[in-house]
Amino acid sequence: MPEALSSDGIERIYAIGDVHGRLDLFAALIARIGRDQKDRPAGATKIILLGDIIDRGADGAEMVRGCMRLTAASDRFMVLKGNHEEMMVQALGGDLKTYHAWLAFGGRETLLGWGVDPAALAADATKADLRQAARTVGAEVLAWLDALPLYHEQDGFLFVHAGIRPAIPLRQQDAADMLWITDDFLESELDHGMTVVHGHSITDGPVVRPNRIGIDTGAFRTGRLTAVGIERGDFWFVDTDTDTDTDAGDAAPPPTSGER
Numbered sequence: 117m118p119e120a121l122s123s124d125g126i127e128r129i130y131a132i133g134d135v136h137g138r139l140d141l142f143a144a145l146i147a148r149i150g151r152d153q154k155d156r157p158a159g160a161t162k163i164i165l166l167g168d169i170i171d172r173g174a175d176g177a178e179m180v181r182g183c184m185r186l187t188a189a190s191d192r193f194m195v196l197k198g199n200h201e202e203m204m205v206q207a208l209g210g211d212l213k214t215y216h217a218w219l220a221f222g223g224r225e226t227l228l229g230w231g232v233d234p235a236a237l238a239a240d241a242t243k244a245d246l247r248q249a250a251r252t253v254g255a256e257v258l259a260w261l262d263a264l265p266l267y268h269e270q271d272g273f274l275f276v277h278a279g280i281r282p283a284i285p286l287r288q289q290d291a292a293d294m295l296w297i298t299d300d301f302l303e304s305e306l307d308h309g310m311t312v313v314h315g316h317s318i319t320d321g322p323v324v325r326p327n328r329i330g331i332d333t334g335a336f337r338t339g340r341l342t343a344v345g346i347e348r349g350d351f352w353f354v355d356t357d358t359d360t361d362t363d364a365g366d367a368a369p370p371p372t373s374g375e376r
Contacts, residue, residue, distance in 0.1 A: 126192070127159030128347040130354070131275055133166055133315040134198065136336035137173025137225060139182075144356045145341045152345065152354050159347070160192070164268060166315040167198020167277035167295075171222025172336040177229035184260055197264035198277040198316070199295040205262045208250040215246045222336075227253070266294045269310070273346060278316035279328070282306045301328075313344060322353050333357075 130149050135142050153161065169183060170176035186193040204223060207215040216239065219227075224237045232252045236245035250258070267276040267286075279301030280286070281293045293301075298317055308327050315332035322342050323330035333355065335341035340357035 125160050126162045126270065128153075128156070128161045128345065129164060129270060129273070129275075130161065130343045130345050131164045131166055131313050131331065132343045133331035133333060133341060134168035134335060135165065135173070135179060135341060136168055136200075136222065137170055137176035137179060137229070138335050138341065139173070139175035139178050141335050141339065141341040141356050142179065145343055145354065148354050148356065149343060149345075156347075162192045162194065162270075164275050165195045166275060166313070166331070167196045167264070168200045168315060168332075169195060169198070170204060170226045171200045171218075172225055174225055174229055176226035180257060180261070184257070194268060195264055196268065196275060196277055197261070197266055197295065201261045201264060202295050205258055208246065208253060208258055210243075210246065210250075212241075212243055212246055215241060215249075266291055271346070272310050272349065274308070274310045274312045276312060276314055279312060279314045280308060282308065302330075313346075322355075 132142075132145060149163070165183065169179045183193075183195050187195060200222060203214060203218040203221065204226065207218040207223065219237055219239070219241065227237055227249050228234065230249075230253050232249045236248050238245075267274060269275075269286075274280070274286070276294050278293070278295055279297045280289050281297065282301065282304040283306060296316075301312075302317055304327070305325075306327065312328040314328060314330055317330060318332050318334040319330055321333060322344065329344055329351065331342045331344050331353070333340040333342045335356075338357070340355055342353060342355040345352050345354060
């Protein structure tokens with residue numbers, strides 16, 4: 117990995133896995149990251165959320181509002197698009213079939229957090245119900261979600277929600293793969309030309325492979341939200357479930373299946 121500083125002066129990155137509406141865990145992890153920072157030399161730091169900040173947990177609305185404020189205030193805080201953000205935009209853009217699917221996929225909890233009438237969130241919700249929900253959320257929020265970047269490259273690492281299609285150049289990647297891909301990426305041993313840092317696929321703990329680092333530890337149901345810290349090619353883990361931080365050598369548990 118390169119030893120020089122990033123061209124934008126960033127020396128350290130913390131990438132955070134799928135929050136899924138757990139504001140309590142996000143706040144706890146940010147506090148742990150703050151403590152981790154104090155144990156390291158001072159340096160310009162960037163925080164990247166790997167998508168799926170909404171759905172399933174009760175605080176999706178507050179996560180979005182807070183992240184909108186933080187991204188507006190600093191370019192050192194970044195949120196990438198996940199498949200749940202993509203579904204929300206498509207659903208509230210007027211796609212009734214996607215709306216029904218999204219509600220069952222965790223969207224109902226997110227809309228309740230926005231104060232949407234529960235009657236508009238039934239399995240037989242109508243177009244009128246969908247329009248009511250979209251009005252309650254608001255066009256500004258939907259535009260922000262829709263404009264979230266799919267990936268970020270820095271210092272030999274690629275940050276993306278789900279992964280990439282192996283053997284396809286980055287600029288030719290399909291957005292659907294970056295948001296939804298699973299086994300074709302997870303099982304690949306190909307060198308991607310950079311280390312891919314991703315969430316989306318739930319595992320019991322952070323997963324380290326020669327070509328990727330996975331950090332979706334199923335926060336919405338396990339209470340464990342994980343971040344990976346990266347600096348000058350080295351990396352380590354910080355999470356809400358352990359008394360001490362985890363170094364890279366301790367993190368290689370077998371993957372487990374889970375909701376995405």
